[in-house]
Amino acid sequence: MVESNQSASLWPHLYEPFSRIGTKLKNWLAPASDASSSDNAYRITVELPGVTEEDIELTAENGLLTVSGEKVEETEEKGATWYFSERQYGSFRRSFRMPEDADIGKTEAHVKDGVLTITVPRRTPDESQGKKIPVKKS
Template sequence: MVESNQSASLWPHLYEPFSRMGTKLKSLFAPASDASSSDNVYRISVELPGVSEDDIELSAENGLLTVSGEKMEETEEQEGTWYFSERQYGAFRRSFRMPEDADIEQTEAHMKDGVLSITVPRRAPAESRGKKIAVKKA
């Protein structure tokens, strides 16, 4: 019975590296983002450290705003007797369902310090044209 308890405590340690790897993969393929709105604009920020503006595609279709691209990062250092090289590659994609009042045609995007800032203006609410309905006697 003691053996079974020892093997049970071993299992979580075997899976731990895989759980951390999953979190890292998720951040590579679905970058962190946040969204907010005000009376006249929607704002979306997407964290894309190490990604060039040229490697980002922003598209809109059927009310869905999609940020996609590819991260290609290489680090290489050498000093004296040691050498260090690291590469990170991977495609990413993140989509946002925009509300009906979003004017996607007027969307603007700017990249600064590894953060993509997207601004989508809001359309003015359509005026409701009321209609008077006559009530008839049955």
Template sequence: MSGLTRWEPFRRQLNPWRELEDMEQRLSALWGRTPTKAEGQKESISVAEWSPLVDITEDDKEYLIKAELPEIKKEDVKLTVQDNVLAISGERKYEKEEKDKKYHRVERAYGSFLRSFTLPEDADGSKVAAEYKDGILKVHLPKSEKAKPKSIDVKVS
């Protein structure tokens, strides 16, 4: 049981930040990621895979997915529908590091991303439409005609 550490809350050298850093390193190792330290920095910087934040709304006619994709070019975003799954994928490319600039902190995530959503039963995946403006991707997913409520007149005799 060499992996266990005794917790001594009243120890004089207790450093909660060190404890958190140890936990981060253990979790990173568990998930196959390695936290990195910026050169000359005491603080570790870990950048996990990232995925854009989305809002999903619904009205009578459609579902609307809004995805935040700041500083991503339209050409770097791909939208697919396959086997009843809508997938948004792409890449945010890392900015060129400038020689005369000294970076103190880099918190924004870069690299590839993938978000996928199982389509609701009443959605028509063959009529998906998308628009991209100001870093927001809007995906319009219309509801199928068979799913729309229909009013039926009942005659009283």
């Protein structure tokens, strides 16, 4: 009986490194983000630690705002009797469907401390609802 309890407690420890790999892979392919809105703008923040502004591409097409790029991370640690080096490379991509009143042409983006902040202004109700076109007599 004691052996089965010990082996049962051993199995979760064997799978633990694999669960962390899945989380790392998910974070590399689709970085964490947060979206909010106010009366005059939409704001999206995307966590991109270790990514420089040169490695970020922001595109807009057909109401879809897409953040993509390349992430390169290198870690090196040294001790008196040991040395550890790790390199991770990969591309990421995250897309956001914007509402009809978003003025994507006036989008602004800034990166600071590994966080990309995207601000998309909202059109005024008059601009987003269209215009009435008068019909004239010929």
